[in-house]
Amino acid sequence: MKQSKIAPYLFLLPGCLVLGLIIFYPLVQAVWLSFTDYNIIQDPNFVGMENYQTMIESDLFWKALGQTFLYLIVVVPALVILPIFLAILVNQKVKGIGFFRSAYFVPVVTSMVVVGITWKWVYAEQGVLNYILDLMGLSSVNWLTSTSTAIFAVMAVTIWKGLGYYMLIYLAGLQSIPSDLYEAAEIDGASKFKQIIHVTIPLLAPSILIVSIMSSISAMKVFEEIYVMTGGGPLNSSKTIVFLIYEQAFSRLNMGYASAIGVVLFGITLIISIINLKVMSKKEKVA
Amino acid sequence: MGLRVLKNEEEEMKNQSVTQHSxxxxxxxxxxxxxxxxxxxxxxxxxxxxxxxxxxxxxxxxxxxxxxxxxxxxxxxxxxxxxxxxxxxLSNFARVMDAFPFWRYLFNSSLVSFVTVILNLVLCSLAAYPLARMKFKGKNIIFILILSTMMIPFQLLMIPIYLLALDLGLNNTYAGVILPHATTAFGIFLIRQAFMTIPYELEESARIDGCNSFQIWLKILMPLVKPSLVTLAIFTFMMSWGDFLWPLIILDDTSMYTLPLGVNALAGSFSSDWRLIAAGSIISILPIIIFFIFMQKYFIGGVMKGAVKG
Structure with missing residues (x-):
C-alpha cells in the first residue's frame, strides 16, 4: 500500500505553521522595521538607512559591540577548556561520582535570575569573595560597581553556570573513546597527563567543536545575567548588544532602531556559524 | 531524605556507566x-x-x-x-510567602513549561516523520529551511513577535508566553535522527495490516523513540522553566509572572532586604532542585544523548 501524496505535508503543516509564525514572518518584519522609525505609538514611516546611520555614529553601539566581543573572547575559551578537565574528573571510577556529576549540574537547572542574585550576594562589598581575598592578603574589590571589573564579574557567572552543561557534553565524548587507545599509550609509557594531551583532547575534537559553536552563539546573546546583576552599568561598562536591543526596543520604544541593531546581531551570528561550519567540514575531511 | 534519593540514583547512574567504563x-x-x-x-x-x-x-x-x-x-x-x-x-521564609504569591508563580511556571514540552513533543515529532521516512517534493528545501532557523537569534525576532502577540491579544496570557517556544528546529532534528534508525520492515508490515500514516506514527514510531522524546522533553523543560527575557517582555500583569520574573520583581522591590531576597530565591529554586533530584538520571542522560546526536 502506498502512502498518500498529501500525507507528508499534513505531518509538516502544524510545525511549519508555527515556525513560519514565530521565525520567518518575524524575520521579514524585523528587517522591514529596521528601515522605519516605528515606536509603537505611531505607524511606521520608511526612513531608509537612517537607523543604520545613527547606529554607526553611536558611541554606545560600538561600546556594546566591543563588549560583546570581549564577552566572546573570554567566555568561549573558558567554556571550551575548563569543562574538559571537569569531565575528565567526573569520568573517574570512584564511589559517589554520580552525586558529584549532579552537584555540578545544579547551576545549570537553576534559573539565571536566582544565579544572578546569588552571585550579587557573593560579590557584595562585604561579601564572601572579598573575605576570601582578604584572607589571602589581597584588598577587596567592588566587583559589580566598578567599571573595570563589572563585565568580568558577570562573565565569571556565565562561565560558572555553563560549566556543568558542557561538562556533560564532553563526558559523552569521553565515554565514546575506545579504551585500547589508553592501553596502547600506557604501554608506550605515556603519563596520565600525556595521555590527556595526546589521546583525550584530539579524540574529543567533535565535542570541542560542538561546545565552541554552542558557547559562542550563547555568548553573543548574553542578557539575563547582565540585567539581573549590573543592569548594564556602571556607566554602560557591562552593556552588550542584546542588552542594547532590549533597552532600545522596550524601554525607549525605538523599535526601528532596535531592529537595525538586531539585524547586525543576526549578521554576526551568521558569520560565526559559517566559520564554525567551515572549520568543522575541514576537520571532517582530515579525519 | 534528599541525600538518600541521591545515593540511590547514584547507584543507578554507576551501574549504567560501569558497562562503558569496565x-x-x-x-x-x-x-x-x-x-x-x-x-x-x-x-x-x-x-x-x-x-x-x-x-x-x-x-x-x-x-x-x-x-x-x-x-x-x-x-x-x-x-x-x-x-x-x-x-x-524560618521567619524569613514565612515573610517571603506573604510578600510574593509563590504558589501562583509556581503554577504559572509549571503550566507554561508543561504545555511547551507537550507542544514540542507533538509538533516536532509530527514534522520529523516525513522528513525522516517519506519521499516527497520539496523535502530537502523544507529540511534546510527548518535547520536554518537555528541560526536566527531570537533577540532579532522578539520585537516583531511582540508586535504580533499584541495584535493577537496574547500579551499577559499563557499562550503568549508559550508561543515563541512551541516548536524548535532542534527538536525536529533530534526526533528525525531517531526516526531514521527504525527499520522499514516494521512500517511496511503495519501498512499491510491496514494502518494509515498517522497510525504508524502514533503506534509504531513514537513508542520506539521514547528515549529521544525524553531528551527533547528535558531540553525543552530546562529552556522553558528558566526563560526570562521573553516573559519579561510579554507579561506585565504580575499575577501572570513565572518564577524567574517573580523573584526578579521581589529583588527589585525589597532591594535592601537581603534576608527576604535570599529566602525568596531559595524557595523559588526548590521545586526545580527537587524535580532535578528525582529526575537526575534523565537530565544527565538527556544532555549527554543530545550532545551525541545534535
Whole structure:
C-alpha cells in the first residue's frame, strides 16, 4: 500500500505553521522595521538607512559591540577548556561520582535570575569573595560597581553556570573513546597527563567543536545575567548588544532602531556559524 | 531524605556507566599494578578535587541559604562572614510567602513549561516523520529551511513577535508566553535522527495490516523513540522553566509572572532586604532542585544523548 501524496505535508503543516509564525514572518518584519522609525505609538514611516546611520555614529553601539566581543573572547575559551578537565574528573571510577556529576549540574537547572542574585550576594562589598581575598592578603574589590571589573564579574557567572552543561557534553565524548587507545599509550609509557594531551583532547575534537559553536552563539546573546546583576552599568561598562536591543526596543520604544541593531546581531551570528561550519567540514575531511 | 534519593540514583547512574567504563579501566591495571598506597593517594587527590568543585558549584547557594536562615537580630554583613546562622529561623521564609504569591508563580511556571514540552513533543515529532521516512517534493528545501532557523537569534525576532502577540491579544496570557517556544528546529532534528534508525520492515508490515500514516506514527514510531522524546522533553523543560527575557517582555500583569520574573520583581522591590531576597530565591529554586533530584538520571542522560546526536 502506498502512502498518500498529501500525507507528508499534513505531518509538516502544524510545525511549519508555527515556525513560519514565530521565525520567518518575524524575520521579514524585523528587517522591514529596521528601515522605519516605528515606536509603537505611531505607524511606521520608511526612513531608509537612517537607523543604520545613527547606529554607526553611536558611541554606545560600538561600546556594546566591543563588549560583546570581549564577552566572546573570554567566555568561549573558558567554556571550551575548563569543562574538559571537569569531565575528565567526573569520568573517574570512584564511589559517589554520580552525586558529584549532579552537584555540578545544579547551576545549570537553576534559573539565571536566582544565579544572578546569588552571585550579587557573593560579590557584595562585604561579601564572601572579598573575605576570601582578604584572607589571602589581597584588598577587596567592588566587583559589580566598578567599571573595570563589572563585565568580568558577570562573565565569571556565565562561565560558572555553563560549566556543568558542557561538562556533560564532553563526558559523552569521553565515554565514546575506545579504551585500547589508553592501553596502547600506557604501554608506550605515556603519563596520565600525556595521555590527556595526546589521546583525550584530539579524540574529543567533535565535542570541542560542538561546545565552541554552542558557547559562542550563547555568548553573543548574553542578557539575563547582565540585567539581573549590573543592569548594564556602571556607566554602560557591562552593556552588550542584546542588552542594547532590549533597552532600545522596550524601554525607549525605538523599535526601528532596535531592529537595525538586531539585524547586525543576526549578521554576526551568521558569520560565526559559517566559520564554525567551515572549520568543522575541514576537520571532517582530515579525519 | 534528599541525600538518600541521591545515593540511590547514584547507584543507578554507576551501574549504567560501569558497562562503558569496565572495558576501559580494567585492562590497564594488568599492565601496571598499583600498590594499595598509591591507589589511596590517588583517591584522596580525586576526592579533594571533587569536593573543591562541589564547593565552587554549590557553595554560593549554601551561602544564600545561610543568609535566608539568619534572624533579624543577626548582622548579615558581619565580618568575617558567619556561615552557620547563630539562631537559624524560618521567619524569613514565612515573610517571603506573604510578600510574593509563590504558589501562583509556581503554577504559572509549571503550566507554561508543561504545555511547551507537550507542544514540542507533538509538533516536532509530527514534522520529523516525513522528513525522516517519506519521499516527497520539496523535502530537502523544507529540511534546510527548518535547520536554518537555528541560526536566527531570537533577540532579532522578539520585537516583531511582540508586535504580533499584541495584535493577537496574547500579551499577559499563557499562550503568549508559550508561543515563541512551541516548536524548535532542534527538536525536529533530534526526533528525525531517531526516526531514521527504525527499520522499514516494521512500517511496511503495519501498512499491510491496514494502518494509515498517522497510525504508524502514533503506534509504531513514537513508542520506539521514547528515549529521544525524553531528551527533547528535558531540553525543552530546562529552556522553558528558566526563560526570562521573553516573559519579561510579554507579561506585565504580575499575577501572570513565572518564577524567574517573580523573584526578579521581589529583588527589585525589597532591594535592601537581603534576608527576604535570599529566602525568596531559595524557595523559588526548590521545586526545580527537587524535580532535578528525582529526575537526575534523565537530565544527565538527556544532555549527554543530545550532545551525541545534535
Amino acid at each position: 572495558q576501559k579501566e580494567e585492562k590497564p591495571k594488568k599492565i601496571k599494578k598499583k600498590t594499595p598506597f598509591t591507589k589511596f593517594l590517588y583517591n584522596v587527590f580525586i576526592y579533594s578535587l571533587l569536593i573543591l568543585m562541589t564547593i565552587v558549584t554549590i557553595g554560593p547557594f549554601l551561602w544564600l541559604l545561610s543568609t535566608a536562615l539568619k534572624s533579624g537580630a543577626e548582622n548579615i554583613f558581619a565580618y568575617p562572614p558567619k556561615f552557620i546562622p547563630e539562631q537559624p529561623t
